[in-house]
Amino acid sequence: xxxxxxxxxxRCIKFSIIFFSIIxxxxxxxxxxxxxxxxxxxxxFSTFLxxxxxxxxxxxxxxGFTIFGIACLGCLGAIRESSFxxxxxxxxxxMISILQLCAGLSNxxxxxxxxxxxxxxxxxxxFSYSKNKxxxxxxxxxxxxxxxxxxxxxxxxxxxxxxxxxPKSCCAFEExxxxxxxxxxxxxxxxxxxxxxxxKILTISAFLLAFTQVFGMLFSFYLAKMLKAQKLAREYRRWxxxxxxxxxxxxxxxxxxxxxxxxxxxxxxxxx
Numbered sequence: 001x002x003x004x005x006x007x008x009x010x011r012c013i014k015f016s017i018i019f020f021s022i023i024x025x026x027x028x029x030x031x032x033x034x035x036x037x038x039x040x041x042x043x044x045f046s047t048f049l050x051x052x053x054x055x056x057x058x059x060x061x062x063x064g065f066t067i068f069g070i071a072c073l074g075c076l077g078a079i080r081e082s083s084f085x086x087x088x089x090x091x092x093x094x095m096i097s098i099l100q101l102c103a104g105l106s107n108x109x110x111x112x113x114x115x116x117x118x119x120x121x122x123x124x125x126x127f128s129y130s131k132n133k134x135x136x137x138x139x140x141x142x143x144x145x146x147x148x149x150x151x152x153x154x155x156x157x158x159x160x161x162x163x164x165x166x167p168k169s170c171c172a173f174e175e176x177x178x179x180x181x182x183x184x185x186x187x188x189x190x191x192x193x194x195x196x197x198x199x200k201i202l203t204i205s206a207f208l209l210a211f212t213q214v215f216g217m218l219f220s221f222y223l224a225k226m227l228k229a230q231k232l233a234r235e236y237r238r239w240x241x242x243x244x245x246x247x248x249x250x251x252x253x254x255x256x257x258x259x260x261x262x263x264x265x266x267x268x269x270x271x272x
Contacts, residue, residue: 013227017078017086020216021071024093027209028067031100034205035061038198044145045191047138048121053114053195056107057202063096063103070096074220083228090220097213104206111199118192122151129167130160140169142187146194147172152186 035057042049042057070092077085128135143149149170150156157166171179 013223013230014078014081017089017220017223018075020219021074021078024067024071024074024213024216027212028064028071030205031060031064031067031209034202035059035064038202041194041198045142045195047125048118048142048191049195050117053110053117056103056110056206059099059103060202060206063100066096081227081231083224083231086220086224086227090217090224093213093217093220097210097217100206100210100213104203104210107199107203107206111196114195114199115192118188118195119151122188122191126151126156126160136167139187140167142191143167143169143183146187146190147183148185148187148190149183150186151188153184154182156186 038057039054039061042054070089073085073092074089076082077089125135125139129139130136149166154166154170157170166179166182168174168179170182172183173179173181
């Protein structure tokens, strides 16, 4: 009965590790999806964002792919009943969670400068609008996509055109090639809102999934300890049953030709 209970305990530990590895794969997929989505959003406005702002999302994508390998290690350790592999699995989880926390913190630090970054690049593109064809294309696409006009509003174009004209991309309603109404919101506010909200999603996701992995690290350490104890108990039980069976054999106390350690142990017990 004890053997059955010990076997059941080991199976429960194995299934727990496999189950958590599956959850870990799901978190890895979530990180990849979140990271690639935010990077694609930033890519649309890459003219107004420095390359460093892409780093936290890129780190999350890399972590997501790494998690797949760690989850495979956990499953393999569970199948082989290797407490060492499970401990390694937990250690790698801890390292990955630290990396995610660093990504979330660096993202928060970068977001403290995002307003200055956007204003600087919008001003730079706006004032080169009439001189640079590339700036025209970029700013027109931005105004059409975000339904905005100028940096803070349509009046910003008076600094570019003295005659009061505005680009067609600012028109909210156009009739007979004449602009009847314009977008009243500036591009700075909308672009800052999009980037900031995307950044919040990235930071919250990084922190939440990191804490999940810290829990998984502690859980895997506990399961590795339990697995080691269960394996030791199983080996001891087998040794005890084998010793009990050997003790039922009749020993010759005056025969010293028996070299097996089990028989030597039985001989000493018989003589005592």
